[in-house]
Amino acid sequence: MTSRVLVCRCEDVTLDEVEEALAGGATDLESLKRYTGFGTGWCQGKQCVVACARLLEARTGAAPPAPITPRPPLHPVPLGLLAGLPDPEEAP
Amino acid sequence: MAPRRIDPRSQTPVGSFLHDGQRVAFRAGESLALALLAAGRGSLSRSPKYHRPRGPLCLRGACEGCLVRVGDLPGQLACRVPAAEGLEVRSQNAFPNASLDLFRVTDWFFPKHLDHHHLLVNAGATLNRAMQVFARRMAGLGTLPSEEHPFPTPSTLSVDALVVGAGTAGMAVANALAREGFQVACCEEEPRPGGEALDRRDAPTLTDLCDKVRFLGSTSAVATFDDGTLCVGPEGLGLVRARARVFATGCVDSVGLFPQNDLPGVFTARAAARMLRAGVVPGERVVVAGSGALASEVAAGCAEAGVRVTHAEGVVEAHGTSAVKAATVTAHGRAEKVKCDALVVALTATPAYELAGQAGALVRWDASARCFIPEALADGSTRAPGVYVTGSVRAPGAALQARREDGSRVALQIASDLRGGRL
Numbered sequence: 001m002t003s004r005v006l007v008c009r010c011e012d013v014t015l016d017e018v019e020e021a022l023a024g025g026a027t028d029l030e031s032l033k034r035y036t037g038f039g040t041g042w043c044q045g046k047q048c049v050v051a052c053a054r055l056l057e058a059r060t061g062a063a064p065p066a067p068i069t070p071r072p073p074l075h076p077v078p079l080g081l082l083a084g085l086p087d088p089e090e091a092p
Numbered sequence: 093m094a095p096r097r098i099d100p101r102s103q104t105p106v107g108s109f110l111h112d113g114q115r116v117a118f119r120a121g122e123s124l125a126l127a128l129l130a131a132g133r134g135s136l137s138r139s140p141k142y143h144r145p146r147g148p149l150c151l152r153g154a155c156e157g158c159l160v161r162v163g164d165l166p167g168q169l170a171c172r173v174p175a176a177e178g179l180e181v182r183s184q185n186a187f188p189n190a191s192l193d194l195f196r197v198t199d200w201f202f203p204k205h206l207d208h209h210h211l212l213v214n215a216g217a218t219l220n221r222a223m224q225v226f227a228r229r230m231a232g233l234g235t236l237p238s239e240e241h242p243f244p245t246p247s248t249l250s251v252d253a254l255v256v257g258a259g260t261a262g263m264a265v266a267n268a269l270a271r272e273g274f275q276v277a278c279c280e281e282e283p284r285p286g287g288e289a290l291d292r293r294d295a296p297t298l299t300d301l302c303d304k305v306r307f308l309g310s311t312s313a314v315a316t317f318d319d320g321t322l323c324v325g326p327e328g329l330g331l332v333r334a335r336a337r338v339f340a341t342g343c344v345d346s347v348g349l350f351p352q353n354d355l356p357g358v359f360t361a362r363a364a365a366r367m368l369r370a371g372v373v374p375g376e377r378v379v380v381a382g383s384g385a386l387a388s389e390v391a392a393g394c395a396e397a398g399v400r401v402t403h404a405e406g407v408v409e410a411h412g413t414s415a416v417k418a419a420t421v422t423a424h425g426r427a428e429k430v431k432c433d434a435l436v437v438a439l440t441a442t443p444a445y446e447l448a449g450q451a452g453a454l455v456r457w458d459a460s461a462r463c464f465i466p467e468a469l470a471d472g473s474t475r476a477p478g479v480y481v482t483g484s485v486r487a488p489g490a491a492l493q494a495r496r497e498d499g500s501r502v503a504l505q506i507a508s509d510l511r512g513g514r515l
Contacts, residue, residue, distance in 0.1 A: 002142070002199050002202075002203045003351045003352060003409075004142070004144075004205075004351065004352070004354070005349050005350060005351050005352075005353060006353055006354040007349060009139065009146070009149075009155060009156055009157070009354050010140070010156045011140065011141070012139045012140055012141035012142050012144070014205050015349055016204065016205050017205045041140070041156060042156040042159060042167065043154060043155055043156050044446070046154040046155070046344050046444065046446070047150075047154060047155060047344060047346040049464070050346070050442045050462075050463050050464065051346065051349060053457065053462075053463075053464070054462055057462070063457040063459065063462070064457060065456060065457055066455055066456060066457070066464070067445070067449070067455055067464045069449075070445070070446035070447075070449045070450055070455075071450075072314060072315030072316075072322070072450060073314035073315050073322070074312065074313070074314045074315065074446055074447065075153060075169060075172070075312050075314050075324070076159070076167040076168070076169070077314055077322075077324055077329075078165055078241070080241040080242070080243050080244070081243075081244065081246070081324065081328060081329040082322075082329070083243045084243035084244050084245050084246050084328075084329060085246055085322075085329070085331070
């Protein structure tokens with residue numbers, strides 16, 4: 001098995017990849033996310049956002065002021081459940 | 093070896109479900125993940141790109157390690173689904189199954205990493221197209237349901253206050269508000285209230301959740317908006333409208349960054365404590381790395397169960413191919429390789445700030461704790477009207493008594509805001 005340090009387990013993003021992105025100039029949390037895809041998987045960044053923020057802080061000396069936008073849903077939800085919600089556009 | 097029940101005769105199984113065609117017995121109140129671990133089934137899926145084996149890591153809904161297919165619904169968190177008679181559970185993203193997956197070759201194909209930005213960009217259009225098709229087939233987790241499901245109509249509930257999280261602080265807020273006569277709902281991902289204290293043997297006797305509080309157990313708040321919070325539970329989707337929303341969502345644990353940190357058999361200390369409380373040992377030879385109450389709890393619990401425990405300071409590397417076989421750890425300033433089948437890591441947990449952030453609270457980096465914390469005044473109020481935070485989500489590492497007091501203090505402010513017609 002290839003020895004890897006997983007930063008984001010959901011998207012299989014390794015420490016190696018994050019370091020390459022940092023070296024390539026992705027020195028804010030949002031760019032780092034867009035380049036590597038960390039935090040965009042099933043768990044929506046519950047563990048990796050802080051890990052990446054700490055890596056950024058170690059590399060640039062400044063921590064990101066805010067996390068990436070925490071988007072819903074927090075956990076995987078069957079689309080059918082959400083589809084049962086009333087359409088806000090049609091609501092009286 | 094793998095996790096197992098300390099005493100298989102101590103509790104009678106109440107039923108069984110199928111996992112990849114094999115029957116798995118469960119005890120009363122167990123989640124799918126716990127029953128699977130107790131049956132020695134620690135590998136449940138494969139990772140999306142490299143098809144590395146994945147198993148439960150945190151047992152608190154904050155990782156992807158326990159995702160399984162339940163019935164024909166993919167992507168269900170096994171630690172959040174109560175075990176039930178006759179369920180059909182399958183591993184995901186693996187062929188033929190999670191223990192043996194032929195697509196694992198991708199892990200060896202791309203020893204550095206699979207860089208999707210530069211993958212075969214200069215290799216010519218035809219090869220690029222072929223690679224795209226290959227990558228799309230390999231990636232992802234699970235397949236869609238085979239049958240169309242009806243759209244169930246969500247239930248709605250209107251209350252004065254919704255408390256998300258029934259840990260120490262959450263219960264303190266909910267109880268105080270309910271005793272003041274307010275309509276309170278409290279949603280909690282675990283079937284029972286208690287939160288972190290449920291994992292600790294030394295925790296003082298829990299204050300029960302007041303019976304006037306509408307308790308929504310095994311229910312996850314998955315999204316929150318000004319006009320309602322979406323809660324998914326055993327009854328499906330509920331829309332809870334509340335004048336005040338209180339986020340007592342606690343903290344999430346991680347295992348830190350070390351080589352092979354994703355191997356099945358690596359657990360957070362909280363997950364291991366949770367297993368021990370349910371009468372399951374994480375392995376036969378357990379390494380506990382880190383310090384703190386949970387680490388001591390796990391080490392003591394394992395030793396009592398007759399499992400060999402090594403207590404270390406930190407982890408350098410985990411070893412193994414399909415599960416943990418050894419760990420290089422530091423103890424007394426020296427690195428040492430120790431054989432083990434479970435590696436339990438205790439690190440300081442960081443706040444589960446997501447829902448408070450969605451609700452409009454300002455989430456900021458805390459330079460001393462080195463994590464993101466939702467900003468609030470001492471009374472728990474945030475910059476968003478009607479949105480409050482309490483407990484360890486805003487004070488990671490706070491002691492139980494402090495969390496309880498925080499909950500009571502925040503409840504006073506909410507009661508005053510509700511009465512004053514400000515919400």
